[in-house]
Amino acid sequence: MTIRITRRLAVAALAMPALSRATLAQSTRSTRIVVPYPPGGTTDLTARLIxxxxxxxxxxxxxxxxxxxxNGAVGAETVARSAADGTTFLYSNEVLTVLPFVQRNVPFDLQADFTPIARTVSVPYVIVGGTALAPRTLDQLLTAIRTRPDDFSFAGSSLGSVGQLATAAIWQKLNVTTTFVSYRGTGPAMNDLVSGAVSLFIAPLGPSMPLIRDGRLRAYGVLSAARQRVLPDVPTMVEAGFADMVLDGWTGIWGPRGLAADIVTRINAQVNQAAMEPAVNARMADLGLTPVAESPDAFARYIAAEIPRNQALVAAARIQPE
Structure with missing residues (x-):
């Protein structure tokens, strides 16, 4: 009896030409979602929500x-070298579009080695500092950095992050240079910020909000075009006189190169639906995050536009590859 059932299943599988072998493999094994950062940051947080x-x-x-x-390259390379059978995906962020310009010998090509599936979340950024800092407002902070740059240090979640680009832009605009400390993710950077090991962090809003709400961090300014609903009293950098300081991040999901179209379509549809469901959406809104639902082609076009834009930002900020 067992033999007959097995044969029938095999015949049924052969009779479904539209269903790729990769889809069959995906349905029978656990699927790895590789997040190339430690737990606690926005990328990890949104992956665990969706x-x-x-x-x-x-x-x-x-x-x-x-x-x-x-800076996220280890996890990304793992996925790039994985079989395109629908059992391994990369959940990462905008750093992938910047990394080749700030880091030497990146072992993959974002457009050649991955299959874009869905951009998932738009991520605002906020300038946060420890509550022991003397400046209380954004204007006071910028004046203090301009006059006493050696008193301040900036954390960064990784090379190529929005935080690094924004930090370099602020230094350029204030004509100063302070210490920049790069971490292996937002979580470790936040830990040192709260402890006072570093002064400031231009950080994703999501993981910053709980620390701002419980009084362990002070929010000075946001890098969005308008004030954030969850931080109505915190001004934008535009209000402080920096009209071009509008930068945000995002997260997305990719498969290895050559991933079957039917898998891309299925994952895209269900990831988009998951991100837009009320419970997930409400949790994101509480953290100042905005879910994104777009097609794989739209995501690919977005990436193609981001790469030259970020290359220009890196050049303007005079960031040298490390």
Whole structure:
């Protein structure tokens, strides 16, 4: 009896030409979602908000794997070298579009080695500092940095992050240079900021909000075009006189190069639905995050536009590859 059932299943599988072998493999194994940063940052946070519901909608078992190192390159390379069978995906962020311009010997090409599936979340950034800092307002902070730059240090979640680009832009506008400390993710950077090991951090709003709300960090300014609903009393950098200081981040999901079109379509649809469901959406809104739902082609076009834009930002900020 067992033999007959097995044969029938095999015949049924062969009779579905539209269903790729990769799709069949995906339906029978756990799916790895590689997050190339430590736990605690926006990328990890949004992955853990979206992944459980997306997996449920797909009828799969998704396992998040934090594989950090080399500013996200270690985890990304893991996915780039994985089989395109629908069992390994990369959940990362905008740093991938900047990394080749700030880091030497990046071991992959974002457009050649990955299949874009969905951009998932738009991420505002905020300038945060420890509550022991003397400046209380954004204007006071910028004046203090301009007059006493050696008194301040900036954390960065990784090379190529929005925070690094924004930090370099502020230095350029204030005609100063302070210490920049690069970490292996937002979580470790936040820990040192709260402890006072570093002074300031231009950080994703999501993981910053709980620390701002409980009084462990002070928010000085946001880098969005308008004030954030969750921080109505915190001014924008535009209000401080820096009209071009509007920068935000984002997260997205990719597969390895050559991923079958049917898998791309299915994952895109269910990830988009998961991000837009009321419970997930409400949690994101509480953190100042905005879910994004777009097609794989739209995501690919967005990446193609981001790469030259970020290359120009790096050049303008005079950031040298490390």
């Amino acid at each position: 992944a459980p519901r997306a997996a449920e909608l797909l009828g799969q078992n998704w396992v998040i794997e934090n594989r950090s190192g080399a």
